[in-house]
Amino acid sequence: MIESRDSFDELHEECGVVGIYGVDGASRHAFVALEAIQHRGQQACGMAVCGSDRRLRIRKGAGLVKDVFPDDSFSQLLGDSCIGHVRYPTTAVGGRENIQPFSTTCNAGTFAYAHNGNIVNADHIKSSLEDIGHLFQSTSDSELFAHLIGMRARDEGWAQSIMSAANQLDGAFSTVILAEGVLYACRDKYGFRPLSIGRLEGGYVVASETCALNAIGAEFLRDIDPGELVAIGPDGIKSYRHSQHPGRYMCAMEFIYFARPDSDIEGCNVHEFRKRTGRLLFEEHPVPADIVVGVPDSSLSAAMGYSEASRIPLERGLLKNIYVARTFIQPSQSMRDLGVRMKMSPIRSVVEGKSIALIDDSIVRGTTSRQIVRLLRDAGAREVHMLIASPKYAWPCFYGIDTGTSDQLIGADHNVEEICEYIGADSLHYLSEQALLKASCRTTLCTACFTGNYPTALYGPE
Numbered sequence: 001m002i003e004s005r006d007s008f009d010e011l012h013e014e015c016g017v018v019g020i021y022g023v024d025g026a027s028r029h030a031f032v033a034l035e036a037i038q039h040r041g042q043q044a045c046g047m048a049v050c051g052s053d054r055r056l057r058i059r060k061g062a063g064l065v066k067d068v069f070p071d072d073s074f075s076q077l078l079g080d081s082c083i084g085h086v087r088y089p090t091t092a093v094g095g096r097e098n099i100q101p102f103s104t105t106c107n108a109g110t111f112a113y114a115h116n117g118n119i120v121n122a123d124h125i126k127s128s129l130e131d132i133g134h135l136f137q138s139t140s141d142s143e144l145f146a147h148l149i150g151m152r153a154r155d156e157g158w159a160q161s162i163m164s165a166a167n168q169l170d171g172a173f174s175t176v177i178l179a180e181g182v183l184y185a186c187r188d189k190y191g192f193r194p195l196s197i198g199r200l201e202g203g204y205v206v207a208s209e210t211c212a213l214n215a216i217g218a219e220f221l222r223d224i225d226p227g228e229l230v231a232i233g234p235d236g237i238k239s240y241r242h243s244q245h246p247g248r249y250m251c252a253m254e255f256i257y258f259a260r261p262d263s264d265i266e267g268c269n270v271h272e273f274r275k276r277t278g279r280l281l282f283e284e285h286p287v288p289a290d291i292v293v294g295v296p297d298s299s300l301s302a303a304m305g306y307s308e309a310s311r312i313p314l315e316r317g318l319l320k321n322i323y324v325a326r327t328f329i330q331p332s333q334s335m336r337d338l339g340v341r342m343k344m345s346p347i348r349s350v351v352e353g354k355s356i357a358l359i360d361d362s363i364v365r366g367t368t369s370r371q372i373v374r375l376l377r378d379a380g381a382r383e384v385h386m387l388i389a390s391p392k393y394a395w396p397c398f399y400g401i402d403t404g405t406s407d408q409l410i411g412a413d414h415n416v417e418e419i420c421e422y423i424g425a426d427s428l429h430y431l432s433e434q435a436l437l438k439a440s441c442r443t444t445l446c447t448a449c450f451t452g453n454y455p456t457a458l459y460g461p462e
């Protein structure tokens with residue numbers, strides 16, 4: 001018997017970043033770009049803008065991009081370069097001191113920075129800096145960048161000091177930095193989080209996802225490589241390498257769940273990837289069904305693929321109410337049921353009497369899957385076969401995805417039959433790791449939450 005788990009049954013991305021160089025009205029473009037990556041973080045957001053006077057103007061706050069940046073805020077955010085950030089907190093609580101971008105002044109000048117990801121050796125680096133007298137103002141691991149960069153910037157220059165910082169920090173970071181009118185953008189040596197460059201009106205844009213480039217009409221130029229630092233200034237783009245690490249470990253969950261379907265990650269379109277997982281899911285697990293239903297929204301592309309491969313009609317058996325807050329704290333079972341009913345609603349005339357191939361992207365804690373299966377049964381579904389377009393999620397993430405701990409993951413200590421029984425489905429099937437890689441058209445990904453094979457050292461217990 002599996003106990004009811006935490007109701008907070010969704011994976012959450014930590015953050016998204018944007019940088020703009022040499023574009024008039026940079027803050028308005030950044031606003032649109034940040035809205036395009038709002039799905040990566042809804043708790044807080046901010047911008048640091050720099051004009052010809054090299055002064056940084058910063059505005060940030062809790063809430064959505066549209067709330068933090070009302071129309072009249074742009075008159076105070078004048079400049080042709082800026083960085084921006086949307087935040088979902090994982091390593092630190094959501095206090096205002098942790099909202100990015102951060103800015104700091106060292107003996108080389110003032111700079112602003114923002115990052116997406118999670119530094120796994122943050123505690124080690126922080127305590128060694130505290131030992132030599134450094135004081136920290138936030139609990140965010142991002143602040144480590146400031147300390148490490150500030151120690152060397154005057155003697156070695158910005159690019160060298162950023163590379164030195166990137167070399168010392170282990171884990172996931174896609175980082176944007178604005179220093180002395182130059183935009184720097186850097187990815188960790190494993191390449192966990194995406195970061196792309198585009199061209200806009202004679203200037204440049206970097207963003208966590210290409211959907212942000214599309215939203216502002218920027219032309220995609222290329223992805224920033226794992227272990228690469230780019231400096232974008234008056235002389236165009238300069239590229240440096242802070243690491244020669246050979247591995248490429250893009251987070252598989254970016255493809256499976258987080259990224260927008262209209263984004264391309266390292267040359268692979270997210271919608272097309274998800275469709276391929278659906279097709280491969282059918283090859284591996286054909287089930288007897290009358291209709292295919294995808295759990296909205298992130299599983300709709302995989303459901304399309306399953307339907308195309310199986311020739312079983314794709315139906316809209318579940319509707320999602322997009323106006324319900326994503327994080328809905330439900331203290332009791334009845335409130336949890338109500339929470340799912342508020343978010344998701346079955347179309348009775350579609351599902352009644354049908355055997356359903358229900359496609360979802362992942363099962364984290366199992367509570368939502370259980371409630372969706374119950375919703376479909378209550379609406380008259382005859383059979384519900386649950387098909388997951390990824391392998392069994394069994395290990396926590398240390399690279400910026402909020403999964404909770406192992407004891408909150410149903411896949412950590414239960415086999416497929418036990419999970420199937422818990423969620424109340426007629427059958428349950430997962431995509432294999434081989435099929436996942438095949439769908440991504442590449443030979444390596446970070447798949448640590450499925451396999452427990454973490455690309456980095458973990459520097460601590462668990």
Ligand code: SF4
Nearest residue numbers: 251252397446448449
């Ligand atoms: S552990 Fe999972 S969620 Fe975390 S980076 Fe790797 S694939 Fe992504």
